[in-house]
Amino acid sequence: xxxxxxxxxxxxxxxxPGIGPKSAQRFxxxxxxxxxxxxxxxxxxLIEVKRSVVxxxxxxxxxxxxxxxxxxxxxxxxxxxxxxxxxxxVQAIERSGGFNGLYHVLHGVISxxxxxxxxxxxxxxxxxxxxxxxxxxxxIIVATNPNLEGEATSMYLAKLLQPLDLSxxxxxxxxxxxxxxxxxxxxxxxxxLEYRQKV
Amino acid sequence: MPSRIPRVTKTVAIVLKSRRLGDADRIxxxxxxxxxxxxxxxxxxxxxxSKMAGHLEPLTMTEVLLAHGRTMDxxxxxxxxxxxxxxxxxxxxxxxxxYLLELTDRLTVEHxxxxxxxxxxxxxxxxxxxEDGIQLVTRRFELDLLTVTGFRPELDRCLExxxxxxxxxxxxxxxxxxxxSSDALANYPEARKIxxxxxxxxxxYQSLSYEEASRIRIDPDLAGRLEQVMHEFVRTQAxxxxxxxxxxxxxxxxxxxxxxxxxx
Numbered sequence: 001x002x003x004x005x006x007x008x009x010x011x012x013x014x015x016x017p018g019i020g021p022k023s024a025q026r027f028x029x030x031x032x033x034x035x036x037x038x039x040x041x042x043x044x045x046l047i048e049v050k051r052s053v054v055x056x057x058x059x060x061x062x063x064x065x066x067x068x069x070x071x072x073x074x075x076x077x078x079x080x081x082x083x084x085x086x087x088x089x090v091q092a093i094e095r096s097g098g099f100n101g102l103y104h105v106l107h108g109v110i111s112x113x114x115x116x117x118x119x120x121x122x123x124x125x126x127x128x129x130x131x132x133x134x135x136x137x138x139x140i141i142v143a144t145n146p147n148l149e150g151e152a153t154s155m156y157l158a159k160l161l162q163p164l165d166l167s168x169x170x171x172x173x174x175x176x177x178x179x180x181x182x183x184x185x186x187x188x189x190x191x192x193l194e195y196r197q198k199v
Numbered sequence: 200m201p202s203r204i205p206r207v208t209k210t211v212a213i214v215l216k217s218r219r220l221g222d223a224d225r226i227x228x229x230x231x232x233x234x235x236x237x238x239x240x241x242x243x244x245x246x247x248x249s250k251m252a253g254h255l256e257p258l259t260m261t262e263v264l265l266a267h268g269r270t271m272d273x274x275x276x277x278x279x280x281x282x283x284x285x286x287x288x289x290x291x292x293x294x295x296x297x298y299l300l301e302l303t304d305r306l307t308v309e310h311x312x313x314x315x316x317x318x319x320x321x322x323x324x325x326x327x328x329x330e331d332g333i334q335l336v337t338r339r340f341e342l343d344l345l346t347v348t349g350f351r352p353e354l355d356r357c358l359e360x361x362x363x364x365x366x367x368x369x370x371x372x373x374x375x376x377x378x379x380s381s382d383a384l385a386n387y388p389e390a391r392k393i394x395x396x397x398x399x400x401x402x403x404y405q406s407l408s409y410e411e412a413s414r415i416r417i418d419p420d421l422a423g424r425l426e427q428v429m430h431e432f433v434r435t436q437a438x439x440x441x442x443x444x445x446x447x448x449x450x451x452x453x454x455x456x457x458x459x460x461x462x463x
Contacts, residue, residue, distance in 0.1 A: 018221045112301050112443030113216040113257075148257045148287075152297065152446075155290040159453040176247040185253025187282045 006032065058129060060105040060122045062087045070103060077101040078134065082141045083126065083157065085109050085150070089143065101141075102134065109149040110156060118156060126157075130164060142170040146188075208265050208272075210234065211280060213320055214257045215304045219245070227255050227274065229263070230303060230320060235313035239265055241274040254279040258286065258296050260321065283328050294450035295333050298443040299323055299340055305437040306348045315347045326409075334422045335413055337447075338404050341429050350436040353377030354402045359386060366395040366402070371428065373435040397424050419455075 006028060013024035031039050055061070056068035063069070070076065070090075080101030084090055090103050106121040130137050142157050144150035158168045174192035175184055184192070212229035215236070220226050223245040226238050244252050254261050254277035264276040286292045303320050307313055323340040327333070345351050357364050357380040358372070369378040371393035378398065379387055400421065404412050417425070430444045 110446060112297055112441070112446050113304065114218070115442050117442050117445055118449060148293075148297070151287055152290070152293050155293060156450065156453065159290055159450075163456075178248050180250065183250035185256075185259075185279050185282060187256075187284050187287065188253045190284060 058133060059103045060107060060125055061090055061103060075100075079136050080139045080141060081126075081130075081134070081137055082143050084143045085145060085153075093143065099141075104129065106144075106153070109144055110153045111149040121153075123157070123160070127160070130161075130166070137166065139167040139169060142168065144170070146171070146173050206267050207275070208234075208267070209262065210265065211260065211262050213300075213317065213324070214255055214259050214261060215300050216257050217241075217244075217255065225255070226271070228304060230307065230313060230317055232314045232317040233312060235311040235316075236304070236307045236309045237272065238309070239263070239272045239274050240268070241277075251277040256282075257300060258283055258324075260324075281325075283324055285328050285330075286324070290450045291333060291447075291454050292327060292330075294443065294447045295337055296324060296327060298337070298441070298447050299327075301441055301443040302341070302344060302433060302437070305439070305441065306344055306350070306433075316344065319343045319347065331413065334417060334425065335404075335415075338401070338425060338429060339409060339412065341433055342401070342405050345433070345436065350376065352401075352405075352432060354398065354405055357383055359383030366398045369393050369395070369398055371398075373432050376436075393428065394424055396421055397428055400425055401428070 009028040010024045013019055013027045014021055052064045053062050054066055056063045056066055056071055058067045058071045061068055077100050081104050082093060082099055082101055083104045083106060085106055087105055093099050104126050108116050108121050110116060110118055140161055142154040144153045154170045161168050172195055174195060210231045212231045215228045215230050217225045217227045223243050225241050225244040227241050228238055230236050241251055241255050243249050244255060259279050260281040261277050261279045263274050265272040266275050286296045299320060307316055319340060323336050326336045354377060355363060358375045358377050359379055360383060364378050364380045370384060370390040371378055372387045372390040374389055375387050379390055384390060400415060400417060403415055434441055
C-alpha cells in the first residue's frame, strides 16, 4: 500500500482493537468528507487525552486530575475500597449507583495463559495504599469478573490481605437478569442456590 | 475419494483458555480427544444473557456442538459435563489447575489426535478435585504428559553412556533431558548435582502405579525441591517461561504465610 496520507489514516484506524480493514476505510473516508472542524476536534481530542490523562496515584484509575475526583470526594465512604479489573468497571459500578466508597483499579487480572501474574498488576500499590495512605479502610470488595482468572485474582488478594485484618468480600454470583435456568451452568446455579435470599 | 468433513460435529472437550474477539465474542481453545487442540469461535459469549458463557469457561469439561467453518469452527451449543467446582474454592488447587491447563496448551499441537493427553488431563483434574494431594497429582501429570508428548525425562540411565546411575551420584541436565553420570559431565557443562531424595521420588513417581505412588509421604521442603526441578525441566521443554508455574509458587508462598501467621 502506497504511503499516502489516506493510507496512513486507514492504517491508523486499523490498529484500533476490533477494527477491520473495511471499517478502517469507512472511518477514513468519513473523516475525509467531514468538515475540517470535525477532523480538527478529533485530532485535538486524541492529543489532549494522551497529554492530560494519567493514572491516579491512589486508586490507579485514569484521570485528568491527580488524585482523581473520586479519591478527593470527602462525601464518599472512605472505609471501603472496591477493587476492579479495569477503568471501565469503575464506570459500570458508578452507573449502578449502588456504591459510594473508593476504588482501586488493578489494570488486568491474573491470567497465566496471557503472561500476566500478580506482579504485572497494581497489587503492590493497593497494599501500600491500605498500609500508609487510606488507613481507615475496613473492607475490601473484590469486584473481579466471575471467571477463572477473576476468581484466582480474588482468592489471591484475599490471602494477601488476610494478615491486615480487613474484611475481604467479593461480589455475589448468581443468575443475571433475564437469564434462563435451563441454560445456567452448574457453578452459577449452585452459587445462586447457595446464596439464595428470602423473598 | 477424500473424506467429507461433516458440517456439524459433537465432541467432549476441556476448555484450556479463551481470548476476546471483538466486542462480545471469544476464541476458545479446546482440548478434544480425537481432534486434539482446536481454536473455535463462540459468538456473543460476553453478553450477560449468553446461554453458553458458563459452559465454556476455562477449566470446564463440556460437550460442544461445532459447526464447521472455513478457518475456525463455530460453537453452536455447549453443555458443561464437569465444572470442577471444588477447585474454585482454594487458591492452591486453582493455581495448580491453571498450571495443568497451561502446560497442556504449551506441549500439545493443534489438530492431532490427543486421546492420551485428554485422558491424562481429565484424570489429573479429577484427582486434584478429589484432593489426592497437589504434589502427587502435579508431578504425575508432568511425567505422564512429558512421556506421551515425547519429552520423557530419563531418570535411571545416563543419557550419554546408557549405564544405570545411582541416585547419590547422579547429575541432572534440563537441556539433555535427564540424568548423567560424572563421566559424561564434559559434554553437559550446564549439568548440576541433583538432590538424591528428589531423584528417588521422581523415579518412584515415574515407575510405580498411581496407587503405589500415593503412599509416598514427602515433607513440604522436599516437595518444594521436587517442584523446582520439574518446573525448570518443563520450562526448558516448553521453550518458554510458564507464568502459571510462577503463580503456583506465589500462591503457595501467600497461603503458607497466612497459615503460618494463624498458627503462631
